[in-house]
Amino acid sequence: MAMNLRVPEDLDRRLEKLAAEEHTSKSALLLQGAELVLQRHARRREINEGLDFVMGHDAELLKRLEDA
Numbered sequence: 001m002a003m004n005l006r007v008p009e010d011l012d013r014r015l016e017k018l019a020a021e022e023h024t025s026k027s028a029l030l031l032q033g034a035e036l037v038l039q040r041h042a043r044r045r046e047i048n049e050g051l052d053f054v055m056g057h058d059a060e061l062l063k064r065l066e067d068a
Contacts, residue, residue, distance in 0.1 A: 005030070 007015070015026040022029070055062070 012026070015029055019026045019029055
């Protein structure tokens with residue numbers, strides 16, 4: 001899928017420099033960045049779901065440990 005993206009000049013210059021250093025394209029760098037954002041959000045969601053499970057499933061145990 002094609003997409004147009006407006007990038008601020010400073011960010012574009014920094015991407016250009018990094019792309020040259022990494023021998024890749026700015027587009028590839030932006031795709032890597034998008035993937036990292038999606039992974040971070042998915043991981044945060046998994047952690048929150050795990051915490052919710054523990055807090056619900058083991059609430060009584062956690063309370064006893066708190067009082068110990």
